[in-house]
Each structure stands twice: as structure tokens, then as C-alpha cells.
Amino acid sequence: MTSSATVFNTLPRSVAAAVWRADQLGTVAHATLSSGFDVLDAALPGGGWPCRGLTELLCSQAGVLEWRLLGPALRAQQAGPQGPLVLVAPPWVPHVPGLRSLGIDERRLVWIDARSSAERVWVVEQLLRAHPVGSVLAWLPDVRAVQLRKLQVLAGQAGVEHGPVFVFRDGPAALDASPVPLRVRVRPGPGLMLQVELLKRPGAPLDRVLTLMAEPPGLAGWLPSPRSASSVILPETADVVGRSAVIRSRTVQRPVAH
16 A cells, blocks of 8 residues: 555655645745744744634633734734724723834724624624725624634635734633634733633644743833743633723723733
């Protein structure tokens, strides 16, 4: 019986270069945007967040962890000529000082306050049909798998490269099936660290937790230098963040970034 390796070695070089093996990290034919974390880029197909298709982020507390994880990438993108950053139904009112601390120019920010689940999905559909050149961040906690499949198809059919499209859902959604090829769960880790799990990605599964040092920009220079973080396996930690970081009064504008 001829082994798969023997067959692979007999393929023309151009064909062999296009073959993906299931035990290897998948590759992408389109552009990616660096996450700003070397250890995370090394685990993401193409070395960063995909700029075509969806990325599903599962967060234990909406409106906090996603900004700490995506801040470096969004800051780098805003430094270039790309289009606006579009927010669809963020859980809190955009907080300009917090966004500025992330390096995000509020003049290039579009906030769409869709209320119902159907409205939110419809808005994202229209954005994808328009081939956005910037990034889209959409909070869709109640989105269904069939809706995600449609959004994934629309994002993958974009005629031009655009910025990443992120869909945010609650942590328990990790138990649900999803057609999105890249699913990431982020939870608070010790100190200012984030624990990131790649629940699904093109290629071999990742069997470890990535630990990222994600110091909020507003605290830079005020805290002692932390020890460097690397990709390690850590035990489960409490699924909470500091309550003092969240303002819940109805009379106070709620921040989206810290």
C-alpha cells in the first residue's frame, strides 16, 4: 500500500504547496492583521487575525476583555489608511477617553446602536455586503448558528480585503456548535494577564492555554514591570474581573475600555 507521504512527495511542487495536512496549522490565502501578541500570532493561521471571514470571540464579561485583547491590533490598524472601526450594539456607551488610551481615533469610529437580536444581525449583514474596509466589532450574544453561517459566507465573499470582523458572544456559547472557522475564548488570568484558548482554528487543535500580558494602556508606567508571560498551561481561574472596574450607575456613562 502506498503511503500518503509517498503520494505527497510525487505531487508537482505547485500542487504540493497548496496541500494542507490535518496535523499542520492551516494557512490562509488572504491578509491577516497581527494581534500584537507574538505568542498568539504564532498560534493563529496566517500569523494574525484574518481579514476575510469571521472571528468568534467568547468573553466572560462583555465590554472589557475584548478591548484588552484586540486593543493592540486595532491601534495598529488605525495607524494606517484603513477605514473606520464600526461597533455594532456594544454593551456600553463608547467611552472616548478609554478609546483614546487604546490609540483609537474617535473620529474614525462608527457606533450603530441596534437593539434587538434580529436588528443586530441585519446590520452586520449589510456591512459585509458593503465590503467594509475597516474593522467590524459586533456583539451578538443571541445569534444562531444558521445566522453565523450566513455572515461567514458574506465575509468570505468580500471582493476586497477588509479589516477583521469580530463577533462577540458569552462564554457559555463555547458549548454550542458554530460554523465560524476561528473561535477564541478569553478569560481573565492572574494580575493583568489574559488567558486565551483557541477552541477552533484551521489546522491542528491547540491543546494549551495562551497567557498574554495585556496591561491596560492607562496603567502603563504606573505599575512595576511584570514578569514576561509565555504560552503555558494554567489551571482554571475564577471567571470574574475586578468589580471596581465596572460602573453600573444609570446616571454615569459606561466605559467600553480601560
